[in-house]
Amino acid sequence: xxxxxxxxMPSWQRHLGDQLVAAAGRLNHxxxxxxxxxxxxxVVVAIGAxxxxxxxxxxxxxxxxxxxxxxxxxxxxxxxxxxxxxxVDDAVAALRDAGFDVDLRPDPTGPSRVGQVTSLAAPAxxxxxxxIDGDDPPTITLAYGVAAAPGEPYGxxxxxxxxxxxxxxxxxxxxDPAAVVRAARDLGLTTRILSPSNGQPLSDVPPTANxxxxxxxxxxxxxxxxxxxx
Numbered sequence: 608x609x610x611x612x613x614x615x616m617p618s619w620q621r622h623l624g625d626q627l628v629a630a631a632g633r634l635n636h637x638x639x640x641x642x643x644x645x646x647x648x649x650v651v652v653a654i655g656a657x658x659x660x661x662x663x664x665x666x667x668x669x670x671x672x673x674x675x676x677x678x679x680x681x682x683x684x685x686x687x688x689x690x691x692x693x694x695v696d697d698a699v700a701a702l703r704d705a706g707f708d709v710d711l712r713p714d715p716t717g718p719s720r721v722g723q724v725t726s727l728a729a730p731a732x733x734x735x736x737x738x739i740d741g742d743d744p745p746t747i748t749l750a751y752g753v754a755a756a757p758g759e760p761y762g763x764x765x766x767x768x769x770x771x772x773x774x775x776x777x778x779x780x781x782x783d784p785a786a787v788v789r790a791a792r793d794l795g796l797t798t799r800i801l802s803p804s805n806g807q808p809l810s811d812v813p814p815t816a817n818x819x820x821x822x823x824x825x826x827x828x829x830x831x832x833x834x835x836x837x
Contacts, residue, residue, distance in 0.1 A: 673697035673724060676705050678741060686747060687736040688724050695751035698724045708746040715755035716763040717823050718771030725763035726750040755826055764822040767791075767829055774821075774829075784818035784831055785811070791829045799824070800831045813837060 673693025677685045686702070695711070702709050714725045728748040729737040739745055752763055767774040768781075779790045788798050788811070800809040803819075815837025822830045 674701050676701065679738070682741045683738050684741045684744065685736060685738050686727060686729075688727060693724065694722050695724050695749060698749055702747055702749075707744055710746055710748045712748055712750045713753040714750040714762040715759050716752035716761050717755065717765035717769075717826065719765050719769035720752035720763050721754050723752045724749055725752050757826055760825050760828075761823065764824055764830070767821050767823050772823055773827075781821070782818065784816055784833060785814060787818070787821060788812050788829075788831060796827050796829050798829050798831055800833065803833045803835055 673689055673695075674697070675685075675687045675689060677687070679685055688698075699709050699711070712728075716723075716725060726734060726749075727737045728750070729739050730745050731737060731739060737747070739747070750762070755761055765772055768777070769775060773794055773796055774787075774791065777790055777794075779786050781787060784800075788800065791798055800812055801807065802809055812831065812833070813836050817834045817837060818831065819834035820832045822832070824830045
């Protein structure tokens with residue numbers, strides 16, 4: 608069977624042939640990239656398994672400690688910030704080693720979270736976990752903590768008692784929100800207290816109120832989350 612000369616083919620046939628060649632090239636590229644991602648993910652998962660018993664992290668620890676990359680049965684890939692967030696450099700290394708493109712976005716925060724990954728973003732969503740197309744993965748955006756300027760709101764709130772935060776080392780009963788507010792104000796912090804019933808601001812904590820949690824929302828702003836007014 609003779610092969611027709613492309614120059615003698617109708618233009619639509621030449622165009623169709625070009626499209627098929629291009630499509631085949633794209634499919635091959637995706638398959639190669641998927642294999643590369645799967646191989647890199649296997650290495651990251653294996654390293655992570657070796658660290659399963661480790662209870663501490665430093666910048667020099669494995670990239671797997673900063674972020675988890677998990678291939679899903681349907682071909683998608685789940686990317687999750689580790690329970691104890693690692694350094695952004697480790698997360699970038701893990702993602703790039705797995706074949707992903709990465710962008711970085713600074714996120715104002717307190718001293719305890721500077722340098723940590725604070726959130727992930729991809730076209731399909733954002734948060735501590737994103738799921739992306741494993742065949743044609745998009746660029747992953749990593750938000751990472753940078754020191755907030757005085758009075759600048761935090762993009763990533765912090766634990767008030769974490770190292771470097773205003774209440775670190777302060778001996779106060781955290782189950783007593785009124786006592787926590789007094790201690791915070793003694794340190795010059797502004798407090799924000801909202802009623803759990805209607806979300807309206809309160810000037811002080813009612814004596815019988817119970818606390819659900821506390822967050823630093825800015826270098827000098829403590830948010831007091833009340834579970835109920837007692």
